[in-house]
Amino acid sequence: MCTLGIDVSKNKIDLCLLTAGPGGKKKHKVLTNEPAVARKVVDWLNAQKCVPESVTVVLEATGIYHENLAYGLHEAGVSVCMANPCRVREFAHGMDILNKNDAVDAFVLACYGELKSPAVWVPPSPEVRKLRALLRQRDALREDVQRTVNRLEKANSTSTPQEVIRSLERMKSWLNEELARIEKLITDHT
Known part of the structure; x- marks a missing residue:
């Protein structure tokens, strides 16, 4: 051995x-x-x-x-x-x-x-692995949304060009859509 x-x-x-x-x-x-x-x-x-x-x-x-x-x-x-x-x-x-x-x-x-002689690891099922990955992605997206909201607030408080503000708004919109999609996958998974 x-x-x-x-x-x-x-x-x-x-x-x-x-x-x-x-x-x-x-x-x-x-x-x-x-x-x-x-x-x-x-x-x-x-x-x-x-x-x-x-x-x-x-x-x-x-x-x-x-x-x-x-x-x-x-x-x-x-x-x-x-x-x-x-x-x-x-x-x-x-x-x-x-x-x-x-x-x-x-x-x-x-x-x-x-x-x-530690216990032998038993890997989680594919379903559990998928759910964990979805939860990690959801958490990352939530952070990205908050970061983009913060950037947008700062941009609106300064003399930031409208092109940048519109870009941040599009990013925020896309991130929220993606977050909703991932949350639906999580809900459907359980």
Whole structure:
């Protein structure tokens, strides 16, 4: 059995593979975080003689940058565990690992998975994923509408050219239409 800790960031992922526990062999790899990164991780695991079905991957569930990787690994038959960042940090302190960088974080995640055996992540259904995406889009549109309203108020309070004011009014109108469309999709979804 192999345990793989993965530190995920926007542009790259740092891997640390433990093949014989925390005191055994470890291998590091850095990959670009791109839509097909899960396939590259599985290929690398195979090259390390770790069958995907016998691997446990531990990631921290922070932000959105881990999502493609987590779903891709799950679909490839890899057990994925989402670790609580606070618990992992406490675990690292308990191991007297105080420095923090991506390679160290990946190692700590691998050790955490090896020693703590976190629960395997069960991805949400496609319906739940769709609803979450719609809710995120709705929230972003609400912010965009408010930002445009604020800009329009400022433009109307100054000597802003009418062309700019009309542009802002068109933007506000379109954003409100799009917001209404997304809200209808949310209502119809539930």
